[in-house]
Amino acid sequence: MQAVHAVPPQPDSLPVLEERAEILRHEAVNGEYRLMQVAAPDQAQRARAGQFFHLLCPQDDALKPFFRRPMSIYAIDAQGGRISFLYKVTGTGTKALAKLGIGERLDMLGPLGIGFSLPPDEAPGRKTPIVILARGVGLATLAPLVGLARGAGHDVTAILSARSPDLLMSVEETRAAGAQAITITDSQGNSDTGHVAALLDDLHAKGRMGALYTCGSNRLLKLAQEHAARHGLFGEVAMEQQMACGLGMCFCCVRAFREGDATVHRRVCCEGPVFPLEEALGW
Amino acid sequence: MQAVHAVPPQPDSLPVLEERAEILRHEAVNGEYRLMQVAAPDQAQRARAGQFFHLLCPQDDALKPFFRRPMSIYAIDAQGGRISFLYKVTGTGTKALAKLGIGERLDMLGPLGIGFSLPPDEAPGRKTPIVILARGVGLATLAPLVGLARGAGHDVTAILSARSPDLLMSVEETRAAGAQAITITDSQGNSDTGHVAALLDDLHAKGRMGALYTCGSNRLLKLAQEHAARHGLFGEVAMEQQMACGLGMCFCCVRAFREGDATVHRRVCCEGPVFPLEEALGW
Amino acid sequence: MVDLTVDIGSLRLANPVMPASGTFAHELAQVFDVDRLGALVIKTVTADKRIGNPTPRVAEVPGGMLNSIGIPCKGPEHFLAETVPLYRAFNAPLVASISANTPDEFAKLCEMVSVPGVSAIEVNISCPNIEDDGRAFAMRPEPTLAVMRKLRAASDLPLWAKLTPNAGEIQEVAQAAEAGGADALVVANTILAMSIDITTRKPSLGKVMGGLSGPAVKPIILRMAYQCARSVTIPVIGCGGIMNAEDAIEYMLAGCSAVQVGTATFIHPSAMLDVIAGIEAWCAQNGVARVSDIVGDLAEAGDEGARNWGADMVTEKPKAGKAGAINWEGVA
Amino acid sequence: MVDLTVDIGSLRLANPVMPASGTFAHELAQVFDVDRLGALVIKTVTADKRIGNPTPRVAEVPGGMLNSIGIPCKGPEHFLAETVPLYRAFNAPLVASISANTPDEFAKLCEMVSVPGVSAIEVNISCPNIEDDGRAFAMRPEPTLAVMRKLRAASDLPLWAKLTPNAGEIQEVAQAAEAGGADALVVANTILAMSIDITTRKPSLGKVMGGLSGPAVKPIILRMAYQCARSVTIPVIGCGGIMNAEDAIEYMLAGCSAVQVGTATFIHPSAMLDVIAGIEAWCAQNGVARVSDIVGDLAEAGDEGARNWGADMVTEKPKAGKAGAINWEGVA
């Protein structure tokens, strides 16, 4: 029933590849998240922060999961030819994924979608400082933006939000990349909207927030939109939606966006997953 | 999709059990056949020569094989609570079966069907000598008849036919059970109908053929029927047919039989698999 | 304690799970106590004696099976003389399934099998009517109405009309069956299908085409059961691809008062017991006191996320805005 | 060297494999050279602008998927101004798929899209006709004939009529489509189905019901393709659950001149290339010089064993004997 599938030769020039990448690392990061690193040299070369891969999770005896699962690029090592994913074990697909062992192969399609772009310079020759607002799984998507922005010379502040301190991730990596990391958690009582709003105001006042990026939380999206609108900031948001093809062909992954006065549908897989902050409608 | 299946408590009185039996042995006997021994105490106690079990072969990601697979009992160790199967790797089901490892469990339903019966005494107090005519996989079905008949005091001659000597099986076991084993093979050129007919005539002349049993070859069935008819012998044949339920409910496993002047359908699973030799129609 | 009883018209069943016709017989009592089932629906009996179809009669396909068993049958006399007495040994209600070649033959048979010991009659109107070019009665509303009227007049027992999923508009057939006097609907029989062995280039079935059943048909038959349940006032019994309790609950939420399990029994003979136990456990976990309370208890699609994504990740009906002016489509 | 070309009416295709409408777009050229396909069938274009259906628009079911995408569409002007020019970059023939709400609107659209650059028009008559209570045109023979006549008059391009498997008697619809002037049939669109998340008690799709596709539908659609191929003289293009070359060969043996692959592309984007390569390899192995030679080359069921059992273990039609007097049944 499953396609007897031999990945055909793919010309070097093609942007999207289907590869069976070897799993190099695969471990639990905490009680909810797992980190998987694969060897995928050709794909790593093409991958950009904010893009994703469409992963074929091992199917069980009922052909479940049937669809691929979209997963953001958590880290790209273009030279080493490696790509990492940070994912939360939630349903059938991610549960199946979690069972893959080191040395096994992961069928991945990508890189897909449109990644993050960096803001125009604040003033001639002056890079705009950016703030990243990440909660939960949104972190997986936003993490490579830290390196991208730092590499391009931007000042970066990452506000990392989680339910509890043990679920915080990437704090050290963020700092190691030369970014400021501010951690807030529900259990510490400093992750509510009021708190975050104050943080953002403070960062803006200090001239450290010239652009805003977010992903993963509707609440934080609204907040980021308000602040960006108020201060006229450049901003982007990475969105999620269920996907079938991942390539823009099936139109199952639409979300509603504001386009002037109208509400339009855009496909998250190919018109996103990264969209202009001001155009996103909450969900 | 697969039934979330917890085998319910089955009263001791029920004749047919569904059990997940532990695999104790599982090895290749030659290039085509495999032997599997399982621990199934309750089923072993109920099992009789000529009956079969309906095996749930491990299903692959396309839910194949969907049906159970019928497999004759090759050996019963009622005291030790063990049952053995001898099977040929042919298609999806048996290929999946072949992959099961020692210690894994095999879901088996049975024992099913009607087994062999022994011939009435030749003369008061004199057990009828029997001849078993087995070719290929038919041997798996006929093997336990040797022990059954020997145990009841019958003289037993087993004619074991195969393509080549390396595909002959059970020769030693047959002799160890006190039966005579005559081996014939295609490669030696002594397995053709003419040869077998001569063998049977010879055995009959020597008073060693008072009943005939066969299974697994249409050619041998015809031959056995001719000889049994000619000499007025008791005889039985074990038949095969594709099965779904294995219990007599679905009517997919019918074969045609002679009943007086009429041709009737009988279900191989529950009216057989062992049938009176003279009633079977070839296929 | 969950109350598992359900009412199919005037007939109260101890639980909503019963076998599908043609996949059950008394032989199953060798494997478990069949009195634990809601009812015992047996293989269709025909007015004439039949031998059934040529072999091979079954084939495996991904997620299901094909069968072209046909209806081997020893006739109604045998049913009355042998089958009915045999089932006296069981307490669960016996449901006879019948079928015939013409409306009149059907009605006569219906009358014949309306005897003590039979609690309800499942009328398998998915079988060919030779007076309508061999088209099954339930392919269209008109012959369904006509045959149901005759059947209704022939018996005082509850009549369950078993529909065919090969019909184009099953809701209309369902309404015709109700109008004709059916006390309940069974939705549905197998879907006509085929497969080919590309090595031999032969159809897998001796009869070329046969009925598909098993997990593969579930989404299709569930849709039909849902459509029928919304189109009639009599109870609907769902039947198609039920392998476990979750599947059965889907059917009940879609509006079915009870379910029939067929193919699953071939894989696990005691699958029906697992379905009963699973329904009971699910009800207990979900605070459902009576299983009949979940019949048709389907939530509305949309807004609050049809899937259990994180609190912050739910799917919604896109906000209307200007797009509101654009037509939402009628049918996909 | 196997000759893979096939003729669909006057249109010669380099090979018999093409995408199913709605599962392909130019974006696939990012993954492989789509000029290796027999044709490029694109998503249905409607006469009106549409936004499509509410989310969730897809759901997974065992062995397949449900979709209620609907037909988001920017209208025919966009198709002519953007899509047609875009496909000039490809050599494989472009097949436009169209659909509309009424026969007249349909015919007008058909005329509009009959432009250079379009090699054939797939008329998706599986969509609702608002002049017939929203029933799809292809649910019944009469509206099929009527709409096909209008479409035929509107265009000189080859017209492929895409049928719906929800029809009760698809052969009759097939004959009506042929009579109305179709040059080929595509059998078939998705089967209406549904599923329910028992945890939320919500339908999995925002629109409740949607189309089933993928492996689960193959035995059903294969049967319909077989029935249609035997009922008409125009070529039939098989479409439903084709995941690999074996599936495609089954369809061709059943009588299809070509095949369309839909859902498989979502799992393996280059699945169609595997199908082409697999068909070629199978033909080479089986001494088939031209793939068109296997179209409809189905062996008879029965006697010599539909399955490859050992030489001594074949399945047969039971010998007649006295049983010959008993009726072999018409339909299962």
Ligand SMILES: Cc1cc2nc3c(=O)[nH]c(=O)nc-3n(C[C@H](O)[C@H](O)[C@H](O)COP(=O)(O)OP(=O)(O)OC[C@H]3O[C@@H](n4cnc5c(N)ncnc54)[C@H](O)[C@@H]3O)c2cc1C
């Ligand atoms: C562009 C993109 C990037 C993503 N990146 C990450 C990431 O880096 N790390 C991570 O943990 N998760 C990420 N997600 C979410 C991830 O795809 C889902 O968690 C995953 O699909 C769940 O599959 P499942 O089978 O475990 O869950 P199930 O609930 O069994 O899935 C059922 C269906 O719903 C879909 N689905 C469920 N949740 C989501 C979701 N949040 N977004 C989209 N589809 C969903 C599945 O793909 C599947 O089709 C991303 C989603 C998108 C769209």
Ligand SMILES: Cc1cc2nc3c(=O)[nH]c(=O)nc-3n(C[C@H](O)[C@H](O)[C@H](O)COP(=O)(O)OP(=O)(O)OC[C@H]3O[C@@H](n4cnc5c(N)ncnc54)[C@H](O)[C@@H]3O)c2cc1C
């Ligand atoms: C009562 C009985 C006892 C048997 N005992 C033995 C035994 O001891 N050892 C042994 O090697 N084989 C035995 N067989 C045959 C065995 O059941 C088949 O070899 C097996 O079913 C093949 O399955 P498969 O999936 O490997 O082949 P496939 O060809 O993939 O099977 C396809 C379908 O055909 C059926 N089928 C194929 N061959 C046969 C066959 N010969 N008989 C019945 N159904 C068949 C399968 O069960 C399945 O439903 C017995 C058959 C019967 C009926």
Ligand SMILES: Cc1cc2nc3c(=O)[nH]c(=O)nc-3n(C[C@H](O)[C@H](O)[C@H](O)COP(=O)(O)O)c2cc1C
């Ligand atoms: C082997 C077999 C025989 C069947 N025989 C009959 C029958 O005689 N009468 C009938 O109404 N339905 C018959 N059916 C259809 C089933 O009752 C049921 O409607 C169908 O199989 C769908 O349910 P399932 O998917 O749970 O099997 C038969 C089905 C199978 C698989």
Ligand SMILES: Cc1cc2nc3c(=O)[nH]c(=O)nc-3n(C[C@H](O)[C@H](O)[C@H](O)COP(=O)(O)O)c2cc1C
């Ligand atoms: C996501 C999706 C969208 C589809 N859109 C269309 C469409 O716009 N027009 C059409 O005629 N068929 C459409 N179909 C049906 C397919 O073309 C095809 O007939 C069906 O999916 C069966 O083939 P498959 O099993 O190979 O997918 C769509 C199918 C899917 C899965």
Ligand code: FES
């Ligand atoms: S997932 Fe198919 S268009 Fe986005």
Ligand code: FES
């Ligand atoms: S296998 Fe079902 S009756 Fe024999």
